[in-house]
Amino acid sequence: MTEKYYLTKNGGETFEEMSLRGIGREVLDFDGAEHKLVASYNLSVKRKDSRHWRELNYDMEIPSASVDLHVYETSKSDFEIDESGEVMILLREKVGQTFIDNGTWDNVPDHWQAYTEEGYQEELQWRRDNSDD
Numbered sequence: 001m002t003e004k005y006y007l008t009k010n011g012g013e014t015f016e017e018m019s020l021r022g023i024g025r026e027v028l029d030f031d032g033a034e035h036k037l038v039a040s041y042n043l044s045v046k047r048k049d050s051r052h053w054r055e056l057n058y059d060m061e062i063p064s065a066s067v068d069l070h071v072y073e074t075s076k077s078d079f080e081i082d083e084s085g086e087v088m089i090l091l092r093e094k095v096g097q098t099f100i101d102n103g104t105w106d107n108v109p110d111h112w113q114a115y116t117e118e119g120y121q122e123e124l125q126w127r128r129d130n131s132d133d
Contacts, residue, residue, distance in 0.1 A: 003020075003116070003117060004017055004116075004117040004120075005017070005018055005019060005020055005022075005023055005096065005100065005114060005115065005116060005117070005120075006018070006114065006115045006117075006119075006120040007022075007023050007026060007112070007113070007114045007115075008111075008112070008113050008114075009026075009109075009111070009112050010111060011111040011113070012113065012123065012127065015115075015120065019093075019096070020092070020093040020096035020097055020100075021089055021092040021093050021096060022092075022096070023095075023096035023099055023100070023114050024091070024092030024093055024094070024095035024096035024097075024099070025092050027095055027096065027099050027105050027108055027112075028092065028095055030105075030107060030108050030112075031107065033107070096114070099114050100114045100115065100116060100119075
C-alpha cells in the first residue's frame with residue numbers, strides 16, 4: 001500500500017494529495033529554481049580472482065536538469081548509480097520527507113505545509129474543531 005502525503009501552498013485552504021517524490025519536486029522547483037545533482041560516491045571493486053572488495057575513491061558528477069544539492073553517499077552499502085534517474089527519485093523523496101519532518105525549507109514560504117496521512121487527518125480535525133461555523 002502506498003502512503004499518502006498532502007501539500008498545501010496556501011496555508012491549508014486547499015490540499016493536494018501527492019507522493020514524497022512529488023512534494024520533494026515541488027519544494028526543489030519552488031519559484032522556478034534550477035537544480036543539478038552533484039554526488040560523490042565511494043565505489044568498491046572485486047576482481048574475478050579475488051574474494052574481497054577493494055574500495056576505490058572515485059568522485060562522479062551526475063548532471064541533471066532537476067536538483068542543486070550536494071549529496072554524498074559514503075556508506076559501504078551496495079548503493080549503485082542508476083542512470084535511469086533512481087538517484088534523483090531517492091533524493092526527491094528524501095527532500096519531501098525532510099520538508100514534512102521539519103516543516104520548512106530554504107526559500108519556500110511558511111504557508112507551504114506538508115503532512116503524512118495521519119498528520120493531514122489531525123489537521124483537518126483541528127480545523128473542524130476550531131472553525132467558527
